[in-house]
Amino acid sequence: MIKIYYTVFEKPLPDEMFCEYLNTLPDFIKKDVLRYNRWEDRLASLFGKLLLKKGLKDMEVSDSLDHLKFTVCGKPFVGDFIDFSISHTSGCSMCALTKTGKIGLDIEAIATLDISQFEKYFSKAEWNKIINAVAPIDQFFHFWTKKESVIKADGRGLNISLCDFEVVEDSVLLERKQWQIARLDIKEKNIKPIWLMMKGSI
Structure with missing residues (x-):
């Protein structure tokens, strides 16, 4: 089962409320939240951690993040039997947890940008689909969030090159391991993100 x-x-x-929420977190996580300069990023980071605490509590395990650890590649984890992934974008934070397999999550607010500088991160087939799409930017984020979700679920993050694997429909094969993809669309006022959740089959 996956909780989202x-x-x-x-x-x-308000400053008082922000500090009240912040003080529910251990010092090393407080520092991580406060390293952001923009209030939007600080709040997104804070809410991501609070959503994790909520998820852990609902799964009937300790919601304390004091024992949060990190792999050598920087992926956070809370134990051997729960995997989680946090992502945030402009005005939104999200957390997914599971007791089955590995999970990766990436959300992005669709925005106007020059996608030509990202060609190197895609296979030739992926890039052709992007530039020939009716809405190239939407198609770009469609592939980008899938790729980001994969490397988060794998746990090695940017130590994996995004151009080293290809997205095919609702699955990705990375080093002989199959990852299944599910798309989650959540429509909120002023926010138009693409949500994608990846769960690896083990």
């Missing part, structure tokens, strides 16, 4: 939590926001929290 999300929250959206449009303005800063």
Whole structure:
């Protein structure tokens, strides 16, 4: 079973409320939240951690993040039997947890950008689908979030080159391991993200 939590926001929290929430976290996570300069990023990071605490509590395990650890590649984990992934974008944070297999999550707010600089991260087939799509930017994010989800679920992050594997419909094969893809669309006011969740079969 997979549990998914999300929250959206449009303005800063009052300072007192922000500090109250922040103080529920251990010091090393507080520092991680406060390293961001923009209030939007600080709040997104804070909410991501609070959603994780909520998810752990609902799964009837300790919601304390004091024992949060990191792999050599920087992937956070809380134990051997729960995997989770956190992602946030402009005005939104999301967390997914599972006791079965590995999970990766990536969300992006669709925005206008010059996609030509990203060609090197895609296979020739993927890039042709992007540039020949009716809405190239939407198609770009369609592939990008899938790829980001894969490397998060794998656990090695950017140590894996995005051009080293190809997205085919609803699955990805990475080094002989199959990853299944599910798309989650959540429509909120002023936010138009693409949501994709990846779960590896083991």
